[in-house]
Amino acid sequence: MTNGEPLLRVDGLSSGYGALRVLFDVTFDVPAGEVVALMGSNGAGKTTTLKTITGQLKVLSGAVHLDGDDVTGLAPEALVRRGVVLVPEGRGMLRDLSVAQNLELGAYTVADRAQVDAAFERAYTVFPILAERREQKAGTLSGGQQQMLAIARALMSNPRLLLVDEASLGLSPVMTETAFDLIGQANRDAGVTVLIVEQNVLALDLAHRAYVLERGQVVDMAEGRAVRQMQGRLRDAYLGKAGR
Amino acid sequence: MKVPRFDVTPSRAAGLVGVAVILLAPALPGVHGVQLSIFVGVIATAIAALSLDVLVGRTGQLSLAHAAFLGLGAFTTVNVGGRGAPWPIALLAGVIAAAAVATVAGLPSLRIRGLQIAIVTLALQYATEQYAFKNQTITAAAQSLDRPNLIRTDPALYFFAVALLAIALLVRRRLSVTRAGRALLAVRDIEGRANAFGIEPGPTKLLAYSISGGLVGLGGALLAFKNAPGTLTSLDPFALMRSLLLVAVVIVGGAGSGAGIIAAAFFIDGVPQLFESVGVPFTHVHLDLGTYAPLLSAGLLVAAIVLQPTGIGGVLNDQLRRLGRRREDPPSPRPRLVDLGEAPEAAAQLRDVGRGLSLSMPVRALLEAEHVTVRYGGVNALSDLNLEVRRGEIVGLIGANGAGKSTFFNAASGFAPTTGSIRYRGIDLLHNAPARRTSYGLARTFQDMGLVRAETVAENVLLAQTWLTKYPAAAGILGLGSTLRSEADVRRRAAVALELFGLDHLAKERLGDLPYGTMRIVEIASAVAAGPDLLLLDEATAGLGPEEAHALGDRFLALRNELGLTLVVIEHHVPLIARVCDYCYCLESGMLISEGTPAQVTADPKVVASFLGRAAAGSGRGRARAGK
Numbered sequence: 017m018t019n020g021e022p023l024l025r026v027d028g029l030s031s032g033y034g035a036l037r038v039l040f041d042v043t044f045d046v047p048a049g050e051v052v053a054l055m056g057s058n059g060a061g062k063t064t065t066l067k068t069i070t071g072q073l074k075v076l077s078g079a080v081h082l083d084g085d086d087v088t089g090l091a092p093e094a095l096v097r098r099g100v101v102l103v104p105e106g107r108g109m110l111r112d113l114s115v116a117q118n119l120e121l122g123a124y125t126v127a128d129r130a131q132v133d134a135a136f137e138r139a140y141t142v143f144p145i146l147a148e149r150r151e152q153k154a155g156t157l158s159g160g161q162q163q164m165l166a167i168a169r170a171l172m173s174n175p176r177l178l179l180v181d182e183a184s185l186g187l188s189p190v191m192t193e194t195a196f197d198l199i200g201q202a203n204r205d206a207g208v209t210v211l212i213v214e215q216n217v218l219a220l221d222l223a224h225r226a227y228v229l230e231r232g233q234v235v236d237m238a239e240g241r242a243v244r245q246m247q248g249r250l251r252d253a254y255l256g257k258a259g260r
Numbered sequence: 261m262k263v264p265r266f267d268v269t270p271s272r273a274a275g276l277v278g279v280a281v282i283l284l285a286p287a288l289p290g291v292h293g294v295q296l297s298i299f300v301g302v303i304a305t306a307i308a309a310l311s312l313d314v315l316v317g318r319t320g321q322l323s324l325a326h327a328a329f330l331g332l333g334a335f336t337t338v339n340v341g342g343r344g345a346p347w348p349i350a351l352l353a354g355v356i357a358a359a360a361v362a363t364v365a366g367l368p369s370l371r372i373r374g375l376q377i378a379i380v381t382l383a384l385q386y387a388t389e390q391y392a393f394k395n396q397t398i399t400a401a402a403q404s405l406d407r408p409n410l411i412r413t414d415p416a417l418y419f420f421a422v423a424l425l426a427i428a429l430l431v432r433r434r435l436s437v438t439r440a441g442r443a444l445l446a447v448r449d450i451e452g453r454a455n456a457f458g459i460e461p462g463p464t465k466l467l468a469y470s471i472s473g474g475l476v477g478l479g480g481a482l483l484a485f486k487n488a489p490g491t492l493t494s495l496d497p498f499a500l501m502r503s504l505l506l507v508a509v510v511i512v513g514g515a516g517s518g519a520g521i522i523a524a525a526f527f528i529d530g531v532p533q534l535f536e537s538v539g540v541p542f543t544h545v546h547l548d549l550g551t552y553a554p555l556l557s558a559g560l561l562v563a564a565i566v567l568q569p570t571g572i573g574g575v576l577n578d579q580l581r582r583l584g585r586r587r588e589d590p591p592s593p594r595p596r597l598v599d600l601g602e603a604p605e606a607a608a609q610l611r612d613v614g615r616g617l618s619l620s621m622p623v624r625a626l627l628e629a630e631h632v633t634v635r636y637g638g639v640n641a642l643s644d645l646n647l648e649v650r651r652g653e654i655v656g657l658i659g660a661n662g663a664g665k666s667t668f669f670n671a672a673s674g675f676a677p678t679t680g681s682i683r684y685r686g687i688d689l690l691h692n693a694p695a696r697r698t699s700y701g702l703a704r705t706f707q708d709m710g711l712v713r714a715e716t717v718a719e720n721v722l723l724a725q726t727w728l729t730k731y732p733a734a735a736g737i738l739g740l741g742s743t744l745r746s747e748a749d750v751r752r753r754a755a756v757a758l759e760l761f762g763l764d765h766l767a768k769e770r771l772g773d774l775p776y777g778t779m780r781i782v783e784i785a786s787a788v789a790a791g792p793d794l795l796l797l798d799e800a801t802a803g804l805g806p807e808e809a810h811a812l813g814d815r816f817l818a819l820r821n822e823l824g825l826t827l828v829v830i831e832h833h834v835p836l837i838a839r840v841c842d843y844c845y846c847l848e849s850g851m852l853i854s855e856g857t858p859a860q861v862t863a864d865p866k867v868v869a870s871f872l873g874r875a876a877a878g879s880g881r882g883r884a885r886a887g888k
Contacts, residue, residue, distance in 0.1 A: 057777075057805030058804050058805055058808055059593040063775070063776070159662075159666075161662055163661075182776075185803055186707060186832070187661060187832060188659070191661050193873050194873075215805040215806075253807075
């Protein structure tokens with residue numbers, strides 16, 4: 017890796033849906049080995065950012081660099097080959113396939129069978145419930161189990177960069193913590209770089225760096241210890257409005 | 261005095277241009293009898309394709325028998341008219357015959373879907389061609405049908421055809437703004453859940469077939485009159501190839517787009533006939549376009565599918581939308597924070613629904629569940645659950661993911677195989693179909709959205725009120741007074757519900773284009789618009805930030821205090837539970853592990869272990885810090 021060059025650099029990105037512009041000049045960095053949180057409320061443009069980075073939405077202006085290479089507008093499958101994997105909002109399960117088959121799909125780009133087997137081993141160790149239900153159709157899993165499966169599936173190809181869209185969506189508090197723990201664990205133990213998009217401030221517990229997105233623009237940024245202060249700020253802002 | 265203002269939107273302007281072109285066609289230079297006759301044929305094709313699109317666009321099913329239906333319409337008209345019946349009777353007979361046969365052809369759709377339906381209709385097309393259209397006693401009557409005096413001249417026939425086209429478009433339009441059209445979309449996209457709105461999928465599908473058949477019969481009758489007297493000899497217009505051409509017209513035109521389909525009919529069916537022989541400029545070569553017609557339509561079809569899967573109509577809509585957008589700023593995709601001061605008024609308007617049930621029935625609780633068990637395969641998703649919900653309460657249902665919370669909602673609303681008893685106002689719900697439960701006053705939301713994402717917010721809120729609009733489909737299409745009143749009523753209710761949830765500015769947005777959290781609130785607004793007494797909300801705050809979740813909590817309280825609703829909410833957002841719930845049940849692995857006030861339940865060590873985790877300690881930390 018080139019010194020000082022972040023793994024992912026998003027530079028002046030603008031995009032939207034048809035005539036509707038959603039992102040305006042969004043710039044942020046995801047340094048290798050870090051967990052970066054992109055915080056924002058409903059409709060701030062979080063999912064749109066991920067969709068634009070992964071080539072699902074047309075880039076109107078700006079660029080996305082991976083490891084210094086321009087990957088702007090590259091298709092999702094090309095990004096997977098470069099080690100970028102998305103855990104989509106709403107989990108994106110193949111409901112009629114079994115748990116094991118869903119995991120197998122996550123390893124689609126891995127040619128070496130031994131590696132795939134190792135990935136299965138790892139997934140089942142980390143998520144025992146998935147091992148228990150490996151033959152069950154994914155559609156019959158509960159919401160939290162599906163979220164687990166989505167994360168496990170994303171990790172199957174040994175990605176360098178994991179993009180997580182609202183892992184906490186529809187999860188109980190305990191399950192939200194588990195999901196965040198798993199993401200933190202993947203980062204610490206497997207060295208996966210993570211970009212996590214969230215509105216739950218608990219995500220900042222594991223973030224090394226964080227950005228706040230509001231109405232399609234980056235309005236705040238924090239790094240290292242300052243992330244804790246940001247967590248306080250966001251919590252206060254939310255609670256202030258909520259008037260608890 | 262208030263002067264009504266006609267707002268010239270881009271789509272209206274485009275529509276007016278289209279109408280002008282069609283009406284002025286006979287006056288265009290170089291247009292004479294032959295061309296007009298070709299135009300009439302194109303219009304018949306357009307009507308048939310518009311009819312096919314009622315099936316393709318509204319039910320997602322493909323018919324390969326539409327040319328056969330067209331022929332049945334034509335030959336019925338010929339036989340009735342040829343025996344001396346007045347022409348309107350002959351036309352009506354053609355429409356009714358085609359509608360009847362199409363309805364019968366639709367019966368298999370109650371059991372099968374997709375490709376299988378296409379094959380069944382293919383067989384029907386083949387059999388009709390072989391046995392009906394080759395039967396002399398059926399086709400011979402063409403000799404004796406005479407063109408009515410009214411449409412004897414070519415221009416008169418042309419305008420007659422345009423009038424029939426207008427009728428077809430009007431029927432489609434009426435369908436799309438009435439209960440039947442919305443029910444069809446629900447059956448297409450969320451068949452398993454349409455029952456929750458009081459929609460019965462079977463009859464709804466058959467209705468689509470009969471409407472489609474009636475429309476194509478109209479086109480058939482037109483062809484009968486066009487070819488009268490005595491020239492309806494070639495059976496090509498009713499052959500399988502013609503069915504395939506109709507499918508091509510729908511795909512190139514774009515499913516759901518009337519204008520796109522008419523344009524596609526003109527290009528695919530009309531252009532090759534109009535320009536049979538074209539001189540290549542600056543040469544003496546003449547190209548016989550008739551020969552190349554199949555190539556042309558095949559090329560158009562491939563180009564349409566590759567370049568623009570939504571067809572001509574898709575391009576039109578995109579362009580018009582873009583033009584429209586330039587004139588106004590895009591709306592914020594989030595619900596507005598509204599002042600709830602006017603909630604009592606909204607309440608009065610939304611509570612006014614006629615229900616067969618007496619409110620004064622003396623029961624201990626509004627909803628009582630006893631020994632409720634739901635088993636999937638060998639696994640108990642719910643085991644022997646007992647709970648009760650009293651009128652006017654907000655009851656929280658919490659627990660880990662997979663604990664069985666949504667399963668309980670499924671059991672109560674009729675979407676899970678359930679044993680035990682769930683009584684609502686003393687009536688055992690388990691003996692009632694989901695649609696009936698809706699009419700008793702039960703409404704629910706689904707964890708993964710039970711609405712039609714391809715439709716607008718407003719359409720979805722209307723869809724949820726289907727059980728309130730009881731008029732028959734035909735009355736809706738004819739626009740009888742009672743249906744107009746019923747529609748005005750649900751539209752007014754929809755407006756009130758959207759305003760109550762701060763969604764009015766998003767009414768015309770496509771639901772699927774909105775952020776997840778906003779979609780969820782649209783679903784709640786839809787459920788409330790349906791006028792329930794008991795509302796079951798599955799993870800209402802998923803996708804919402806804390807401040808939006810808080811605002812939603814205010815709405816819950818308003819629903820209870822002002823609208824008098826009883827709520828059961830599945831919720832992971834602990835501060836919200838603590839703030840709004842009167843009573844709380846916590847499930848784990850399908851069993852009840854704790855119940856009581858929110859304070860009691862969230863302090864229960866079992867609940868902390870299974871559901872709250874560190875967050876309990878975490879929020880304690882947060883409070884301590886805030887207190888400093």
